Amino acid sequence: MNPATFQTLMLAATLFAIGIVGFLSRKNMILMFLSVELMLAAVAMNFIAFGAHYQNYQGQLFAVLILTIASCEAAIGLALVVSLFKRKATLDIAAWSDLRETDREANVEVPVEQNEPIESYPVLTPAGTDPLVNPVRVSKDGALDTLKA
Amino acid sequence: MIITQEMLNNLIPVFPALGLIAAGCILLAIGLFQAPSPQAANESHGHGWAWGSLAVLLVIWGSWLFSSTQVEYASSLFRTDLLSRSGTHLALLAGCLITALTINKAPSRHACEFHSCLLFLIAGLALVTASSNLTSLYLSLELISIPTVLLLSISRRDNAGREATLKYFALSAFSSAIFLMGASYLFGLAGTTSIDGLVRAIGANSSTMAYIGFVLVIAGLAFRVTAVPFHFYASDVFSGSSLPMAAMLSTIPKIAGFVAMIKLLGGPTLNAALVPVALTTLILLALATMTLGNCLALVQSQCRKLLAYSSIAHSGYIMLGLAALLVQGASSRAVLVYLAAYVIMTIGFFAGISTLRARTDQDVELNDLNGLTSTNLWLGISLSICVLSLIGIPITAGFWAKFEIFRGLLTPGDRLLLFAAVFMAINAAIGAIYYVDILIRLNSSTTAWKNVSLTTLTDKPAIVTCVFCACMTLVWFIVPTWM
Amino acid sequence: MLNLVWLIPLVLMLALLAGVLICLFRKGAELAHVPTIVGLSISSAVSLILLFTSQGGVHVAITEGYTWLSLGGMHVPITARLDGIGLIQLNVVTCISLLVAVYARGYMLGDPGYARFFAIISAFVFAMVMLVLVGNLFVLYAFWEGVGLCSYLLIGHWYRRPSAAKAAMKAFLVNRLADCAFLVGILLLWHGIGLVGAENLATVGRLDFDVIFDAVPALAQRQPDLLWWVGLLLLIGAIGKSAQFPFHVWLPDAMEGPTPVSALIHATTMVTAGVYLLARMSPLLLLTPDVLLIAGWLGAITAVLGGLIALFQDDLKRVLAYSTVSQLGLLFLAFGAGVNGELLPLAVVAAMFHLITHAFFKALLFLTAGNVMHAMGDCIDMRKFGGLRKVLPSTHILFLIGALALVGAPPLAGFWSKEGILGLLTLEIGNPQYGSVFAIWLFMGLLSTLLTAIYTFRAYLRTFWGDVKLPAQAGAHPHEATAMMLAPLYILAVGSALIGLVIASTGALAEFVLPIPFLTDPHAHPHAGWWLVIASVGLVMAGATIAYYSISTSGVAAKRSGVPARFAELTSNRFYLDEVFYFCLVAPTQHLSKMVGIFDSQFIDRVIRRGATIPSAIGGRLxxxxxxxxxxxxxxxxxxxxxxxxxxxxxx
Amino acid sequence: MLLFFYSCLAVFAGVGFLAFRQPIYSALSFAAVVLATCGVFVMNDAPYLAAATMIVYTGATIIVFLFVLMFAQRSRLQLYDLSRNAPVWSIVIGMLLFSFLFAAIREISIEPPAPHVPSQVAELGKLMFTDFIWTVEIVGLLLLVATIAAIVIAQDAQNDPAEKTESGINVSPALVPVPSASAQTAKRVASARPGGNR
Structure with a gap:
């Protein structure tokens, strides 16, 4: 096996693994579909590498077919996402888990602490009041919040 | 483009599929000229499409029956042999039954698309059985799964339907990527996409890549036959789809998956070094599948979910038949017989319960079956027969199905298979628990319908389908040699 | 020509299908008899054609009708074995069924279960015909059970009547008991044949009769004990179905079914299946003389016992039922004569002869009893009616013919066949080994002849002579049965009168029946000695006289005292055999089942329950x-x- | 060398695809992966496929994906973009699978049958339209079905809660007549294909 084929195969394996990890870990539906596309691209790469190795065109032909099917799936997937988004206004895959064993409780997402960057600025204490020990956060709407200990 | 004689010859083995595709395209074209008036949405309009496609299916089946030659024909993509012939029969049988089931229930608004896609899907199944090349096999499998997504989404348009569509679509895409990965490795070892060449090349090569390719391909197909651990979607998708579609999902992808597996296991040319791995893999999958299916079916209270899990369990039995095939290197008869019996009895059961809640997609509870025999004799008896068949009681087709599997397992005298057979017997007993529960409910004296007028039971086509399936199982027992 | 035989099951199956459809659709119930009668006509025509064309031609012919299952090494064809025994039984079954079905068309008219009745009759005849035809013991067993099931359904035809439901259950359970033994016997035989070779045969094919007959001599040499057990278990199966002592208890109760059913199933066809089985398996029984000895003793006991019990029954149908038991006893007694291997062929011939004649006159008697019952408004108690000679003139004549045939009055059918059996017993009285046994059997046979004469004439006199007396149920104008019902009776009467003479004079029966493997015709046809003829005719006349005086002196409901009264009590209580059965079998079983029940609920049940929760626990977890x-x-x-x-x- | 460069690019972009929190960035890095993949295709003697992939994926698919993403994008990052589903398990699975594949690839030794000749697109075309013509036809059919599916599924989004009642039997007649619309598209697609399937 020549090095180029080997390298291509390794790249395909890597991309395939990345695709799987993406499919398993991303919660955004669109990104999940993109992960599948990534896996398909890896497969196409495999076919092309082997096709080049054997110097026949069946590998390339298969890659063409995969490409086409991938775009079919993309079309359907996007339409599905649009329709789902219209219904629940979220791209979260876990929002669609109403069909489950009946006695199970809803798989409520335990909200991960939303570690938004807390933008805190040192502010001057208004005149006539005691200086605050705790920092003050400026929230998005510009109001001043005093964080209590 | 030059159409050569050879290209036309390529059509012969796939004549039913091509006929179905052509009919589907014509249906779509007719749909173009359908006046977009309010009347278009009424029910009888929807019936026309269903009757039409049923007629198409029957005509194609009939003409194929009378014209099909016994000549083995092979082209680069398709081939006729015993497997493809019986597989195509199976596809047409399942297609007819499912179409009959949809007569009252197709969404009238998209009836045209619905039925043409159903035809495409059956054509896809027929093509799977005739495929002799990885490319055509893959495309045929996609020709099943892509229309399935469409069918799922238009046959039920509430949130549950959407969710079912999403789950089926996403996981099917995922599994088909895995199938392709395995296929690409097999291609890499063989240098050809022809399945024969592929199987031969693997036979000559015992590298790890062959194992991995093989396992990935089987895993990708295992999704279609709802084997553990690729089964999760089944119960969710079944309960989120309309009943005819649930019936379709429990049969068509399963047939496709098993036929593809038979093709790829390849029989005698399979590498001897690969056999133990394949055997262990299959038996492990099968045992896990049937146990999980049966145990989970035991705790269900809704018919559709119960059927989803029972269909998982039946997949487990069939996979054992497949494993036996690996050891014996014998014919694929047991698998095909089981599939045929399974198609008949499952669709019969679905048809029966679909009459109960024909107008809503509310799920049919097991309680709804109470005392059905006393209110609707025909339906009750037919459902009971289907259930008996699912258990595998003699006097029904299900008996022969299980018998064939057991025979396949016990004949080679392999210890592993013997163990699997014992395990399957235990599982069949577990399965009998919930089936007998259904039987008792059906024939109990307290009826769920005492205070409910039976106006909902006006779904004549479904009742006829159910009765027909019940008769088929009985007749099959008397005439077991028809396969 | 032989393939014509498949027409019989085919038309019967179609008739059954039609019957089932009529029942399910609940439409056209009034025409339910048409498919059955048409099917039976065709099948009896076909079987008659077969009978007359095959005479002297093919003796054992096996035709394969339908391959039920054929895969790999396994091949289960349904074959028909057409030989003398089978053909005779086939003709008896189809012809009698046809006549009974025609009769039932009138008898059952207006019954709410009319359609169901005819559907089950079709099913019964189908199963019975297949039982007679098939060439494989295992398949035979399947239809054996099928026949039992139909019998159960027909006894329980009026299932709302508690006594009928109970009787059906009793018949079914007693039969099951015997069938279990039969099944074990079949499995043992299967095993045994596997031992002596025939491995190359597909599993079920190992029980083809030809294979069995080929294998049994070797088996008798290598495993005589096994063969003995097989023979015994087969015999138990046979006595269960043929209601022999001690399994006879179900038959009288089975009279709860409609009278045509009693005539068809419980007098002529199904109950002779046991005899048929013995005849069919005679090459095997030839090698197990002990079993035949047991059969002979059981038959002798049954013949006398049935006669004794019949003496003091007040129910006309029950008299006939016990008479059936007794006559079947005679058939088994005939087989007992085969204990001396050379006589077995003659025993088979004699048994088949009596089987034919018995079918005719017993069906005739039952159906005329049915006429009486019909006219009396379902009352069959002889204490409540009398002098029916004037009310039912045709029935009277018919009954008389049947009764004379039954007791064995000389020119009628029963005479010839009964003399055949008794004559067989006389042949070997001088035999040093079995001579005394044969003598006792002969005595018991003669005794049963006497008893038969007594109870038959008693029943006849009580029913048809004396002052006209009608039960309340009969209504104002009891009337004779319709012509439709009488027509089959006339045919049966002609048969009862002539068939014995025909068969005995042509002497073709032995040639027809005998080509059984390993049984050769000894050409020593039993000639009933003149003294035997005179003795039995004398016994008949004595019996008639006793019957006449017992009625005229003591009156119908005369007080009985002393020994005769005790005896009468004993017999009218059927020798307490039901109670014996209860105490020996049912009560211990109940106790045992109670104990087992405790064990079950305390131990097994817990284990099972615990075990059964495992899958659902797994499911719950999963x-x-x-x-x-x-x-x-x-x-x-x-x-x-x-x-x-x-x-x-x-x-x- | 160039191949190595493309490979590195692809892997880095792939990791980026996994790692970015902003879905837009993920999608763009997916585009980068695909571009790098196209480079690898060229290196592997498949220029036609490189071009096709670039056109289909980067030119069309990614754009549509991006469009949908932006359409659905809120003003700020959503919960589901910030966290990962079972990250440890996913990465373990990915690593294991990769190592298995790696071992398998390293082990095999298959030799090319003949000395290398540069590939001809014409040859690919010939293969595709002779022996494998029916695969092309089936793909055409699949595209047709996918188009219809996309239209029908997405159309549902325009019509609304009335439809949630279900089952299609009780559809209000006021709804837009769909069959003709989708079928027209269908016909366009069908006529665009050579030959068709009839």
Whole structure:
């Protein structure tokens, strides 16, 4: 096996693994579909590498077919996402888990602490009041919040 | 483009599929000229499409029956042999039954698309059985799964339907990527996409890549036959789809998956070094599948979910038949017989319960079956027969199905298979628990319908389908040699 | 020509199908008899054609009708074995069924279960015909059970009547008991034949009769004990179905069914299946003389016992039922004569002869009893009616013919066949080994002849002579049965009168029946000695006289005192055999089942219950993984793939 | 060398695809992966496929994906973009699978049958339209079905809660007549294909 084929195969394996990890870990539906596309691209790469190795065109032909099917799936997937988004206004895959064993409780997402960057600025204490020990956060709407200990 | 004689010859083995595709395209074209008036949405309009496609299916089946030659024909993509012939029969049988089931229930608004896609899907199944090349096999499998997504989404348009569509679509895409990965490795070892060449090349090569390719391909197909651990979607998708579609999902992808597996296991040319791995893999999958299916079916209270899990369990039995095939290197008869019996009895059961809640997609509870025999004799008896068949009681087709599997397992005298057979017997007993529960409910004296007028039971086509399936199982027992 | 035989089951199956459809659709019930009668006409015509064309021609012909199952090494064809025994039985079954069905068309008219009745009759005849035809013991067993099931359904035809339901259950259970033994016997035989070779045969084919007959001599040499058990178990199966002592208890109760059923199933066809089985298996029984000895003793006991019990029955149908039991006893007694191997062929011939004649006159008697019952408004108690000679003139004549045939009055059918059996017994009285046994049997046979004469004439006199007396149920104008019902009776009467003479004079029966493997015609046809003829005719006349005086002196409801009264009590209580059965079999079983029940509920049940919870516990645990969240599903799938790939690595 | 460069690019972009919190960035890095993949295709003697992939994926698919993403994008990052689903398990699975594949690839030794000749697109075309013509036809059919599916599924989004009642039997007649609309598209697609399937 020549090095180029080997390298291509390794790249395909890597991309395939990345695709799987993406499919398993991303919660955004669109990104999940993109992960599948990534896996398909890896497969196409495999076919092309082997096709080049054997110097026949069946590998390339298969890659063409995969490409086409991938775009079919993309079309359907996007339409599905649009329709789902219209219904629940979220791209979260876990929002669609109403069909489950009946006695199970809803798989409520335990909200991960939303570690938004807390933008805190040192502010001057208004005149006539005691200086605050705790920092003050400026929230998005510009109001001043005093964080209590 | 030059159409050569050879290209036309390529059509012969796939004549039913091509006929179905052509009919589907014509249906779509007719749909173009359908006046977009309010009347278009009424029910009888929807019936026309269903009757039409049923007629198409029957005509194609009939003409194929009378014209099909016994000549083995092979082209680069398709081939006729015993497997493809019986597989195509199976596809047409399942297609007819499912179409009959949809007569009252197709969404009238998209009836045209619905039925043409159903035809495409059956054509896809027929093509799977005739495929002799990885490319055509893959495309045929996609020709099943892509229309399935469409069918799922238009046959039920509430949130549950959407969710079912999403789950089926996403996981099917995922599994088909895995199938392709395995296929690409097999291609890499063989240098050809022809399945024969592929199987031969693997036979000559015992590298790890062959194992991995093989396992990935089987895993990708295992999704279609709802084997553990690729089964999760089944119960969710079944309960989120309309009943005819649930019936379709429990049969068509399963047939496709098993036929593809038979093709790829390849029989005698399979590498001897690969056999133990394949055997262990299959038996492990099968045992896990049937146990999980049966145990989970035991705790269900809704018919559709119960059927989803029972269909998982039946997949487990069939996979054992497949494993036996690996050891014996014998014919694929047991698998095909089981599939045929399974198609008949499952669709019969679905048809029966679909009459109960024909107008809503509310799920049919097991309680709804109470005392059905006393209110609707025909339906009750037919459902009971289907259930008996699912258990595998003699006097029904299900008996022969299980018998064939057991025979396949016990004949080679392999210890592993013997163990699997014992395990399957235990599982069949577990399965009998919930089936007998259904039987008792059906024939109990307290009826769920005492205070409910039976106006909902006006779904004549479904009742006829159910009765027909019940008769088929009985007749099959008397005439077991028809396969 | 031989393939014509498949027409019989075919038309019967179609008739059955039609009957089932009529029952299910609940339409056209009034025409339910048409498919049955048409089917039976065709089948009896076909069987008659077969009978007359095959005479002197093909003796044992096996035709394969339908391959039920053929896969790999396994091939289960349904074959028909057409030989003398089968053909005779086939003709008896189809012809009598046809006549009974025609009769039932009138008898059952207006019954709410009319359609059901005819559907089950079709099913019964189908099963019976197949039982007679098939060439494989295992398949025979399947239809044996089928016949039992139909009998159960027909006895319980009026299932709302508690006594009928109970009787059906009793018949079914007693039969099951014997059938279990039969099944064990079949399995033993299967095993045994496997021992002596025939491995190359497909499993079920090992029980083809030809294979059995070929294998039994070797088996008798290598495993005589096994063969003995097989013979005994087959005999138990036979006596169960043929209601022999001690399994006879179900038959009288079976009279709860409609009278045509009693005539068809419980007098002529199904109950002779046991005899048919013995005849069919005679090459095997030839090698197990002990079993034949047992059969002979059981037959002798049954013949006398049935006659005794019949003496003091007040129910006309029950008299006939016990008479059936007694006559079947005679058939088994005939087989007992085969204990001396040379006589077995003659025994088979004699048994088949009596089987034919018995079918005719017993069907005639039952159906005329049915006429009486019909006219008397379902009352069959002889204490409540009398002098029916004037009310039912045709029935009277018919009954008289049947009764004379039954007791064995000289020119009528019963005479010839009964003399055949008794004559057979006289042949070997001088035999040093079995002579005394044969003498006792002969005595018991003669005794049963006497008893037969007594109870038959008693029943006849009480029913048809004396002052006209009608029960309340009969209504104002009891009337004779319709012509439709009488027509089959006339045919039966002609048969009862002539068939014995025909068969005995042509002497063709032996040639027809005998080509059984290993049984050769000894050409020593039993000639009933003149003294035997005179003795039995004398016994008949004595019996008639006794019957006449017992009625005229003591009156119908005369007080009985002393020994005769005790005896009468004993017999009218059927020798307390039901009670014996109860105490010996039912009560211990109940006790045992109670004990087992305690064991069961205390131990097994707990284990099972615990065991049965395991799957649902697993299910309950597993369903928590069905979270509905798609990435979890995908995660499990991916884990599965990794595990499978890892497995490939480990194994590779 | 160029191949190595493309490979590195692809892997880095792939990791980026996994790692970015902003879905837009993920999608763009997916585009980068695909571009790098196209480079690898060229290196592997498949220029036609490189071009096709670039056109289909980067030119069309990614754009549509991006469009949908932006359409659905809120003003700020959503919960589901910030966290990962079972990150440890996923990465373990990915690593294991990769190592298995790696071992398998390293092990095999297959030799090319003949000395290398540069590939001809014409040859690919010939293969595709002779022996494998029916695969092309089936793909055409699949595209047709996918188009219809996309239209029908997405159309549902325009019509609304009335439809949630279900089952299609009780559809209000006021709804837009769909069959003709989708079928027209269908016909366009069908006529665009050579030959068709009839």
């Amino acid at each position: 369903r928590t993984y069905q979270t509905g969240v798609l990435p979890n599903y995908a995660l499990t799938m991916a884990l599965g793939i990794v595990a499978l790939v890892a497995l490939a690595f480990l194994r590779g």
